[in-house]
Amino acid sequence: MLPHAGADTCLFRQVCETGEALKDLAEVVGTKVVPSRVGILFDAQSQWSTEIPTLPTTKLDHWHDVRDWYRAFLDAGLRADVVPLAHEWEQHNLLVLPTLFMLSDSAVRRLERYVRGGGAIVVGYATGIVNDAFQVGLGGYPGAGKGLLRTMLGVSGEEFNILGPDETVELSDGSISWLWQTCLTRIADDAEMLATYTGAGAREWELSGMPAIVAHQYGSGRTWYIGCDVRREDITRFICDQLAPQIGLELGDPRVVSIDRASDTHVFHCVFNRSGTDVELCPTGNPVLLARGSHGHDTVTLHANGALITQSRR
Structure with missing residues (x-):
């Protein structure tokens, strides 16, 4: 543990401090x-799939979005567990699926049972676009689970709007999106529209008034769909204003x-x-x-x- 610079160094003193x-x-x-009440799902297959250069954008990064959500929970005074998709996560009260590009039919069915039984999920943009065979589901986005994911979320999209450099689109709740917007053309009658696209950027891309964030009651549980990328500070505000009150999460320091x-x-x-x-x-x-x-x-x-x-x- 002795560094190359010798014993009279900050690094070695820190090593000794750690030993004590x-x-x-x-x-x-x-x-x-002790597990957190919140789980953020990570999947290596989704990370690899977002690196494919033929996607609608080359700027997708599953791990980056997992990290943003993790830090946003810390910024809200909460701790979340990063949980592999293939492992046990039913013990958590809330699950976040950030850019889980690949979702198998079996994973969607497992999520459906979880929500129907009282769990809550947040599904991010570019989640559930393809199944584990990299096949796009028909009938609208997100297409994973042969339409079951759309039913749970109460949304359906027709295309993706991809922004160029230095372009942004504003949301009605003050959030800012700079990369990807799923163009939602249908939401369920019992779904709640929490934010829409607005401002000059939305008008330019013909997104004005289109749903951006949608909440939906499903079975005994609840879902949220965030159809665009947003900043870390926007995620933190969403956690404090929407998720914490609904799930009963106590915000900390x-x-x-x-x-x-x-x-x-x-x-x-x-x-x-x-x-x-x-x-x-x-x-x-x-x-x-x-x-x-x-x-x-x-x-x-x-x-x-x-x-x-x-x-x-x-």
Whole structure:
């Protein structure tokens, strides 16, 4: 662990600091991360498929959109789990499908059961365009699941509007789209239109008044379809204004990341400062580790990249 620059370096001092911290974490070894109520689905096949140069645009990037949604949840004071599409995700109350370009019929049927049973999903633009054999479903976009995904979402689109460099389209909720808009020509009678395209860009591309974000009740669950790319700050606002109230998600402190780990007898509350500045906290539980921070009277100040771990009985 000794760097090439030697022992008298910031890097080596950080290595030593980490080693000292690990001694205090013996009790945490063997614990399991408590799952978040939110899952963001990732699929390597979809990432590879968005790299194909013959798509409507070469700027699609599944992993980039997964990362944007993950950071947007952090900006809203919430933590989300990134979950492989092929793994278990039914334990989450809300699922986000960002640019999952490929969706098999079996995956759509699994999602349908999840929503019908009370789950909630957010389906992003360029999701469910083709199945796992790279075949486009007929009848409108998104075509995955032989139309089942469209039924769940309460939407149907006919084409994609792809913007050129330095072009944008504004949404009625203030969001900005700069790449892709799915041209939705039909929405279900019981669907709710949350945002439409508006402004000069929408008029130029004949999108004015066309649905951009649609909510739909399906079975005992709920779906949202976001038919265009939007900025990370727009996603954060959508999470705070739409998703959190509907799902009952409690917004936290966006300056920190909070992760709980549990054993049979204790829960360890881990808090990491992501803000780059000092953050003052009022911790609960018994302290296990304080790295890059200082104690006050009933408070703890976490410095940049600082960490605090406390424990409490289950």
